Amino acid sequence: MQILMKRRTTGALLFTALCTAHLCPTQLSAQDVLVQASKIVVAYGEGSTAATVLTDSALLLRDGKIAFVGADIPAEARRAARVVDYGKATISPGFVLAATTLGRDADLAEGALAFTPDLRAAEAFDPWQKELAQLATAGVTSFGLAPSPRNVAGGIGALAKAGKKQGRIETAEAFVGFSLTRAARSQERMPTSLMGALEMLRDSFKTARVGVQVGPDLAVLRQVMSGQRRALIHADTFAELNGALDLAKNFNFAPVIIGARDADKVMAKLAERGVGVVLAPLNPKARIADLELPKKLAKAGVPFCFAGRPDQLRFSAALAVRYGLDRNVANAALTRTPANLIGALTTVGSLRQGCGADFVVFEGDLLDLGSRHVATWVDGENLHGESPAGAKTSQTTNSAGGR
Amino acid sequence: MNHSLLRIAIVCTTIAIPALGQDLVAIKAKTIHTITGPSIQDGVILLQNGRIKTIAKASDVEIPWSATVIDASDKIVMPTWVLAHSSGGMRGSNESMQNVPWLTVADAIDPASTYFEGMLRNGVGTVHVLPGNNTLLAGSGLVVRPFGRTVEDMTVAANTGMKMSLLARGGSRLQKIREMRRAIAEIREYLANFHREKAEFEKEQAAGAIPEDKKWEKEIDRKKQAAVDLIEKKLKGWLYVPSFAELDEALRMGKDLDLNFVLGANLDEAMPLLTKLKAAVVLDDALEYFETDPETRKEKQYCSAKMLADAGVPFALSLASSGPSSYPWWQFGTCVRNGISRQQALEALTMVPAKMLGLSDQIGSLEVGKLGNIQILTGDPLQATTWVDTVVLEGAVVYERSKDPRLKYLFEAAKKADEPKATSKKDEGK
Amino acid sequence: MTRPIVQVLLQASVTLLLTALATAQQEVTAYTNAHILPGGKPTISNATMVVSGGKILALGGADVKVPDGAKVIDCKGMTITPGLIDASFQSSNNQQDLNEQSEEVTPHLRILDNIDPEDPLFRRARNNGVTAVHIMPGTRNVIGGLGCVIKTYGSDPKSMVIKADASMRIVMGAEPSNGNRAIRGGRVNSMYYRRPTSRMGVIWSVRRAFYDAKEALTKTQGAPGDAPPSPGTQIMMQVLQGKLTAVTTARSEQDLRTALRIAEEFGYETVIDEAQDAYMVADELAKKNAVVMLGAPSAETISGSAAQDGSAPRSGTVAVLASKGIRFVITTGTNPSALPLIREAMFAHRFGLGPQLALDAITIEPAKLLGLDDRIGSLATGKDADFVIWSHNPLDPAAVAVSVHINGMSVSQPR
Amino acid sequence: MTVIEAGTVHPVSGPEIKNGVVVIRGERILAVGQQGELELPPNTKVYKFPNGHIYPGLIDASTDAFADAGLRSDGSLNGGSKIADGLMWTDSRDDHLIEHGITTAYISIRAGSQLRGQGAIVRPRASGFDLWEDREQAALQLLMTKGPGASHALQRQSQLEAIGRLFDGLDKFREAKEKYEEELEKYETDFEKYLEYHAKKNGKDKEKGKPNGDKAKKEESKKPAEAKPKADGSEPAGRRRGGRRGEGRPPRGGGAQEMSAETFEKTLATIMALLGKPKTETPTTGSQDPKPQGRSGDRATATPTRSPTKSGGDKAKKGEGPKRPKYPKKPRPDPQKEALLKVLDGELPLRIEAHRVDELLAALRLQRDKEIPVVVLERAYGADRVTRKIAAQGATVVLTDVLPNSLGVPGDKRNPYSKFDPTALPKKLNDEGIPFAIASGTARLASLLPMMAAAAIGRGLSEDAALRAITLTPAEILGIAKDTGSLTREKFADVIVTDVPLFASDSRVLLVVAKGRTEYEAK
Structure with missing residues (x-):
């Protein structure tokens, strides 16, 4: 399993065997x-x-x-x-960070096409990127590398960890990322409106369900419909949330919503269908209604966690507790729930x-x-x-x- | 194209009207609303030399044979509306420099402007024209009648007030307040300096340093006369208060100047302050506005007239130059819709502005001795289907709906349709 | 795999429970001695209306007796009218979401995906007595897509829908070509370098779309093996077959004539939207007995991006349409400075339209136009209980909607 | 009399007291001690919180509450503007400071270029607020930073020089004021003497009745320039200086336009003198000064053309007795210069907002060069590298944004502020013994003041130092430490009670007593 890795000054390769022998001789018989x-x-x-x-x-x-x-x-x-x-x-x-692009939005978004579900985020992971260094300071031990919300179907996300010198991929194919937010609709290509985005997804899921012989992208949609892979959908406003939930209901899969700014407008549907929510970090200057959203989600029994900037994770949990969230649920929101939502409960959390x-x-x-x-x-x-x-x-x- | 055409139309109609208010005029009406007194059914108003001689039921008034009779026996007769504050009818309503108290609107009013034609069409008989809101001390206004060939013809009263404004353009509210305070302080200082010099002159004369026969002939600089009158409360100030934020400063200024306030929109935050307003105020033409609570994102509709009525402050309405709020019946409807009584709404365009202008003995209602400013309406003033049929200013008919060029233009299409049944009566039956 | 099946069973039982609950506590309310304008029929004074289960049970003068056990609401001095229907309503999405701008012709896209029930414009409309609206995609595309008729209150768009695919919007005039730029060499760095860039181009796009649909219609009878026509073309085919009404937004005289000509050329029924210059083509409209959805009669000017195509609206238009016997409805349309619907009707009444016609133009006429006059649009037994209780006669400028009811439920106490 | 008993009392001025009690009489604190020690008179109102915590009222050393959006973006602020003029209670969420336990707050606005107005100390109330009596003008705000955007060191240097220039010309202004006062008294006395002389003289030679040409001429020359008739007041005023045509804004640098009219008249006068024109009375003011003040009248008298005749007059009639004194010219009021003078005298603290290290050094250099007695550094993110200098010059620091990574993603090269660590800064300042306060910075974060102190504790600051940083130290910085800031006898009764220790994330304020009045009680 000789992996050619290059020392990272400008992305150069490093021979693992040579490196481990030289740097830490005691490592062989790990105590x-x-x-x-x-x-x-x-x-x-x-x-x-x-x-x-x-x-x-x-x-x-x-x-x-x-x-x-x-x-x-x-x-x-x-x-x-x-x-x-x-x-x-x-x-x-x-702490487990459910979905983040670690500041490398451009690498994780295919610019030409909006519908690229079969691209693998793991391939864009740079083990030496400096943002990994901030994770340990923030207490984050593993994170879900998600495709950027700039594509309607971004690709397959991975579970990764930071390491002493370099990060590594824990599981290469963990979940599939979709997005209905404005970021996906403001590119100069199809779709430019929510109607267009939803129509694109409905169309693709229909052909994936009914089609006899399908390409690799629709195969990923089949795995989602069969429940093999979790679907993480970026959605903020009511129309986006409603579209995502109806899509999931029509094609019978349990999505996880990322962002969910207007979640209190669809609280009943979220609770009834057991949909998980990945909230953006809480902004201390936001409305009281936004700061009390975690408390409302907990009351309605909707599993939720925080994501986005790693250094704001613990602060978001503290703010949520200040605005009424129960401490146990807050602790779970940092560790167990994100692992559960991206389907990595056996390895992390x-x-x-x-x-x-x-x-x-x-x-x-x-x-x-x-x-x-x-x-x-x-x-x-x-x-x-x-x-x-x-x-x-x-x-x-x-x-x-x-x- | 149509502006110049319309203007020529107006000029030629005015020439045809006989000289103003020389003789006797009698108006027979189905209902006369006098605003201050009770309404009279099938009454008659007798005008002599432009002033109201008698108002009574038709049965107990004997119309002299020489009077020209206006038959409005199936219409409603009311006093014409009074606008206490407006900056229409001028080519440009704002001077570019901030502090110009010596200017006057008399030099800018354009008698042939379509603005005055619009006023007549809406039944307005008296307009107080003031400079716009963009300058600090903007100059003095003029009360005019919206009809006449020259500004002198149109003038009803002069020296009716100095326009001041706290409208800060480009987010500099504190600077505007500072400039206003400094401008007033400088005028006070000039006045104090003038009086000190006068006192010293008299002392010197008493002490013999100056011979007795020499009189004190230095007087106030003509350019500062208006501002000095304002400070000495000889001239009223009309202060435009854009929103709740400036109301506090306006009340402070109101303590040492004789001010009338013109309130803009967005007053809900200053609800407690409104009760401190002693005199009547003028309201901007936009009476209703929406405000979204940033926390709950719920939208709430406010009506500034209702807020003032609740605070017990008498208010006068203004009319916009275009759009629904340029119609008096729409403004009355907005007030009544928000819970204001019909009488208070009607007074807001008649007696209250007349009192604010200090002309309540001349205009504002139909009483014996007052000016014969009368409008004849096709129906109740608060109904949408009511049109102003005729306007009589000081005994002379100045506007007739049948000869109105603008309405012809808007409803021309109805004429072109071959069968006349396009009018509303026909639709009743369908 | 088992999870979804369990879920379905669970849901089924829940919905059963809900409907049972609704019928059990069948609340009956009676509104007594009110002045009722049922719409389409003459006025009934001091009448009674009995409502229950979201439907109207009985309506009439003294002959209707109040069922015992019913909640009685005395509406002395107030007027009850059917819930108002706005046949061309602009919700508050910004222009970007009202149209799919990657293509000019997108007949198959549904505006229903964009509906947010808590949109402030719905609440304002409700507060002014509007109970159902017909929403169409924006006017930025040549053929925008499918509009829908929804009630102005509901927790979820699906529950608010009365008629899902109610119309397909076609836009005449230069507005759809505003954002496009001609490809004259140089860098082509955005998708907006495309046709149409002129009024001719717009009409050409419409004609080509209909031509493809006609082509597909003839072909399907032929060889069934070919690939099925694109979803957009399928919608156009429904229009050609008369199964779906096409709404053509045209303002100036030139666009109105083009709209009528294209409709005649391809043989489909069309409803004219906005139609500010209708009085100039009144005779042709009458000849083709077209239906007009008149935009904001009170507006003195056209504002927003449509100003280019708009013409100076004339107050006398309503009277002309009425006198020529042209079927028309009054709507708020795409003019951002339009007044609430009831005030637009009031202005139409001021400009010469009879009171009965003015009220019908915002209640029963739009219901007939949208093919829903069996459910909404007027007060009659068996119809939905959508009605408004006004403080005065609704065409009075001081009239206020005291309470607005949708499916019998009071949805707003504005004052 | 009111008594508050709780599980623990944190007086800040002394050690923690278990089962303590605070006794309040009227507006002041009567006593703080162990429960049961003091006997209580009968009609006292007693609040009991068995496991609550009593703290002194929190003091927010920098916020922008009670200012609506218009005031917060008012770019026209300068040294003379008083923020207290624009403050208003609008019952918005940001105005309810009292519910978060804040009993005193210093209000300043972050708008305007260099001098950003004079902040005010206010006491928030349940509804409304009171200004602290003589602290309506509590400090002068000065901006000495270019903000987080990338900016060249030279750019920052030129900005700091410009600030230095604000201070010169102050002594000239002070002298002019003092000179004016003296001249005024001299004028009064001279005028009296002048009148007595003439009264006495007239008493003697009533019959001579000598015409006194000189004074008449002086009177006549005082007549203001004959103004044009009002009607054509709109003829184009003097040369427009600054300000685009048709733009209603007053010409920028109003003073500049007046300067040009004055120099214009001087040059005109010198030319007239050179040409030897016999005309002595004042030139008709061709350049009609549009300024409304009567100044054109005064200045006309002060033009040089007049002076030759005056001096000539003296020589000729030596034995005539005292001549008529001249009324001194009042210097133009300049609130900004008056404020800067108060800063130099130490009556008004100078609050300098400086973020980076070089800006902090420049601020300290300004304090040294201009000998400014009281300086408060605001938001000094880079202060941990200049602690020795700050301690040496006795400046105090007000820290804001003390929340985890509030200045940007750590390690983000594009954001120069991402290398600052605001939560670790309090510990370093505390170790160096520099008095610092933790403030919310903006009214929206007022409820997180305890959480900011907790964040500092999380990075090593001791709990007592953290509590002091939001109570006693800000009181000292604002100069009101004798009245509030801790639970000590004779101080105002500003007391708050929380259910769990203040620094826990879910601590809730149960009771707020300000100046002895119960302002807020949690439901």
């Missing part, structure tokens, strides 16, 4: 890591169910995954592992056995801005913040100015 803290939240509950919390316990990390949790860590593994003790702090699952070793460490409740962000670990490596016991691992970037 287990035992992380201890006074409070460990393994996973936040869905809706009103409580979170599973361990007090004064530990996690055993092996090869970037969580091998054992709490009581069932075997004794000899506990002795052999390198111990990292965070004392009074709280360890909780790393919680600290169960077998999940990735992605967690954040805070002194106090992470929803209060006053609690200090101690550290962020991704795939068993400490990317941000000092690890108290071991040697000061090389931080990626938390001071300003990038690398």
